[in-house]
Amino acid sequence: MDSLTETGAEEHDDLSIARALEEDIIFGRLAPGTRLTEDMLLARFAVTRHFARQALVQLESMGIVVRERNRGATVRSLTASQVKEIYAVRELLQRQAALWIPLPAPDSLIAELNAIHEEHGRHIEAGFLRGVHETNDRFHLTLFGACGNAHLVQSIELYMRLSLPVRANSMANTASLRVSHEHHRLMIDMLKGTDNWVLAQLCVDHLQPSKARYLDRVG
Template sequence: MALPAPRLLQACLLRHTQFACQAGRHCQSSRFKSSSQPTHSPEFRSMPSETKSAARTPARSTGAWLEIANTLQRDIIFGRLQPREHLIEDEIMERAKTSRHAVRRAFEEMERNGLVIRQPNKGVRVRSYTRKEVEDLYEVRGILETRAAAGIRLPVSKDLIARLTAIQTKHERASDKGNVVELFETNNLFHETFYQACGNTVLADAIRMYSLLTHPIRMRNMSDKAWRKEAVRQHWAMIKLLSGKDSKALAALCLDHIRHPKDFYLSLYEDVAT
């Protein structure tokens, strides 16, 4: 049975607080089952040249720290930086041709976004998630996204349908080609456009924030062709439901849409004693 709105929001706030508190602690109880196995298929590792070269681009502008943060964030999302991997200031300074201040400011931004953990006397490491944290994170996503989907007034405008259709056409093309960068960007744009239709900007912003936290989790599943085809099918189904009047079916589909990446990620990791 669905929670009444006040209880739903209370539960979401509780989960948000618990997860935020955990975000400040490094996760030492999660590891990859087999470090000898590749994280991604050869198709996934074949990144566009502009993405590969981004890390080699000198960062000399006043926005150097942001350029560094964006580059490192993409390295985490696309699996070039692994969970619990140590980020070394001097190496990044040399690679980006920038100052220590810019690198540290970039680390601050990444920590704020939940992508890295900074520990006293231990430096900065890529964040990893325990099984419990992944479950909690996706529980909050489920609460937020089903609430937003249920809040969309159906049927939506023809203009919104046209915009989502254009985005999804590009998303499907990227999926067919295995272009994970375009796939990632069009997927984000699709969901941001979709959830903005709920009319609650605070809720839409919260969904965007939790989506950012799960980017490294979601991207581990992008090398799976079968899942990519299913994700494409579900996107088209969402657009079709937006043209109808079945809010419950739309909310259920949105919940089902986020389950597979979570389950795939958890299948790669196991809890171990600290």
């Protein structure tokens, strides 16, 4: 095997490690606070130490792993106070984005969101959590992307990542996923109207169930 092929294979393994660990974290198989060592990754995945380290860097950039000096990498955990602070910012960002979306929205945006919404529903009923997670994020980033401010949308995406430990808490609950799915349908309906304030309030209300469940769990 030539050197170019070997490099490509290692890069693919690097991405596969990050993706596998991301799923374990998002879907609760790795609990908040769990230590992630390079040796642990080497034992689980057939890669070099360099690529194991790069996988941890990728997860840190996504906001779901924290790396600290003398402690190494751990699955991100959030205190009740941190959750409240993160969600206060999420509410501000999402409310403002919803207020800036021109209404009524164009048919092309409605059609795109409907397609994502249908895919999201299929994944919920099939129990395909990876698909549920990805289509949920795609729905919200497409929706808020219509506000016309790319920097605001980037901030929304950042705080979506920071809140992953909270959001993951709802992933195994089909009933809560169906409620979230219904909220998405209502958002699409509101895009057809002219009341940005009602849309903005729904976008804020949509955040509350997963936050409340997490806060109940951590006390």
